[in-house]
Amino acid sequence: MPTALLVEQLLNGLQAGMTLFLMAAGLTLVFGVMGLINLAHGSLYMVGAFAAAAVAAATGSFLLALAAALAAGAIAGVVVEMVVIRRLYDRDHLDQVLATFALILIFSEGTRWVFGSFPLQLDIPAWLAGPITLPGGIPYPLYRLTIIGIGLAVAIALWLLIERTRTGIRIRAGENDREMISALGVDISRLYTLVFALGAALAGLAGALVGAIQSVQVGMGEPVLILAFVVIVIGGIGSIRGALIGALLVGMTDTMGRILLPSLLATITDASMAASVGASLASMSVYILMAVVLVWRPSGLFGAAT
C-alpha cells in the first residue's frame, strides 16, 4: 500500500476513534460513577443531531448548531435523570436496562412526531468543507481533522476536570464509595445529575458532529451505542483514559480491518470472494479485539480489578 494511502487510513481510524470517544466518555462516567447502564445514551446522541439540524436550518450557523446540540443533550439529560434515572440507582441492572430501553422507544417515536420520518439535512459549513493538503501531498477533509481536534480537546478538558478540580475529586470519590461521600456532606444527587448532564451533552455534541457527515434520522444512535459499550468494556468501566484508548483501538481496528483484510484475502482467492469474506471478517474484528482484551485483562485495560 502506498504511504499516502496508509497515512490517510490511519487518520481515518483516528477520526473514527475520536468520534467514538465522545460517545463513550459520557457512557463510562455514568456507568462508573453511578453504576447505571444507560441504553438511552444513543437517544441523547440523536437528540443532539436533531437539535443541531433544526438550529442550522433556522439560523444557518454551524457554531450555533453545535451549541444547541450541547444544550439540548444536557437539558434532555437533566430531565431524564430527574424524572426516570434517579429512581433506578438502587435497582437491579435488569430494571435499568428495561427502563432505559423504554426511553429509547419514547425518544424515537417522540422525535418522529416532531420531525417526521424523513432524514433531515445538516451540512458541513462552507468554512470547514473540502479537503486540505497535508505535508507529503496527502489530501484530507478539513472537517475530519476538526473532529480529531475537538475529540482531543474534550479528552484534555475531561482529564483536567476529573484530576484537577474539586468536582472531579467528588466524582472520583462517588465512584469509589457513594455512602461515604454523602456522609461527608456532598449532595450526591446533585452530583449525579451533573455527571449525567455532562455525559448527555457530550453525546449530543457527538451526534451533531457526526450528523454533518452522516444522516440525521430516527434510530441513528443505536448502532453507535453498541460500539460505545464495546469501547468502555475494552477500556475498563469508569475510566476516561480507558475510554480514550479503547475508542482509538476500536476506531483503528475497524478502519484498518476493513481495508487490510479484503486485500490480504485477495492474495489467496479471487477478488469477489475476497471482498465478500473480507468484509464479513472485518465486521467481526472489533468484537474479536474485545474478546482478546477481556481474556488478557478481564476488567478492561484501565478498569479497577474487582
Add this chain to the structure above:
Amino acid sequence: MTPRTFILAAAMAALPSLALADAHAGKVKVGMITTLSGGGAGLGIDVRDGFLLANKESGDRLDVVVEDDQRKPDIAVQLADKMIQSEKVDVMTGIIFSNLAMAVVPAAVAQGKFYLSPNAGPSALAGKGCHEDYFNVAWQNDNLHEAAGAYANKAGYRKSFILAPNYPAGKDALTGYKREFAGDVEGEVFTKLGQKDYAAEIAQIRASKADSVFFFLPGGMGISFLKQYADSGVDIPVIGPAFSFDQSILQAVGEAALGVRNTSQWNKDLDNAANAAFVEAFQAEYDRLPSLYASQGYDTARLLISAMDAADVGDRDAFRAALEAAKFDSVRGDFAFGPNHHPVQNIYVREVVKEGDVFTNKLIDVVLKDHADVYAADCKM
C-alpha cells in the same frame, strides 16, 4: 453488565401498532404490511400514501388494513398470519424489504392470497420460486443496477469501482451491474450493512485508477456516503440506482448529490397523462413531492382496482387473468407483466437538479427499453 442483561434488551420487541378498519361488503379487502417505524420508515410511508391516494380517487373501493412491520421479519410473519386468519383479507401488499418479503410471500400465496409487491423483488421469487398469485409491480431487484451498468457503457466508462453492503440485495446489485457493464471492475468492496462512515472506502477510491464509481447504498447509508464523498474532493463521477437519490432522501443529501446520474423506472416528469395527474394529486393531498416508492404504491392500487373492474376476486382464475392483463394507465407509461409476473418496462437515467429550493430529479434518457429480468426463464407456473 451480564449477558442476561443484553439478551433481555435484544429480545424486547415492540408491540405492533394496530390500525383496524371496518369490513365492508362488496369491496376487496387488502392487507398492507409495510415499514412505518424505524430507519426505513420513509419508504413504507410513501408506498402507503401512494396506495391510499389511488384508493381515495377510486371512491374507496378497497378496504385497506395497514400494519407496521418495523422492518422485522418475525413481526411481518405474525402480522401476515393475523391478516390471513382473522382479518380474512383477499389481497396482500406493502412489504418494502426483500428479507421480509421472503418471510411472508411464499406462505401468503400458499394460503390462497394474491400478493402484489410494491417494492421488494428478490430474485428467489422471480425464478424457480415464482408463483401464479405473486405479482411484482415495481421491479426485479437487479433491474435498476443492470440499467446503471448499461448507462456506464453509454457514458464511455471503462473502469468502475463498485461498492454495496454485504447482504443478499447488495450482492445482487453488484451482480446486476456487472451483468451489463462491459468494462473492467477496478475495485469491488462490500461494506457493513448500516455502515455510516465511508472514509476508508473513499480513500481506496481516491487511490484507485477507476473512471467511475457505482454504488448501491439505500437510505441513510447513501446519504452518508454522498456527503462524505463530496467533501473528500474525489472527483470521479458516481452512478447508482434511484434508491440513494430518491425524493424522500435528496433533501438530506443536499448539494452533495447535484449532477449525479441515477437509474429509475419512474420520474415525476415522465410525460404521460396518468403521471401528471398523480404528481399533482399527491402534492395536493400530502404537500410534498411524490417519490419512486409513492409511485409504486399508487400503481399497485391502480392495478388492483383495474382487475376489480374485470373480475370478481372470488373467481380466482378470472381475477388472476385480469391482474396479468394489467389494463391500467401506469404512471410509468407502458407497463406489462412478463411470464413470471414481474414488470417488463423502460428504465431511464435521471440527473439530480435543484428546482428553486428543492432537490429533485430530471429525466435524461431511456437506458433499457422494455427490460425484463433474467430469472423469468427459470419460472414455471
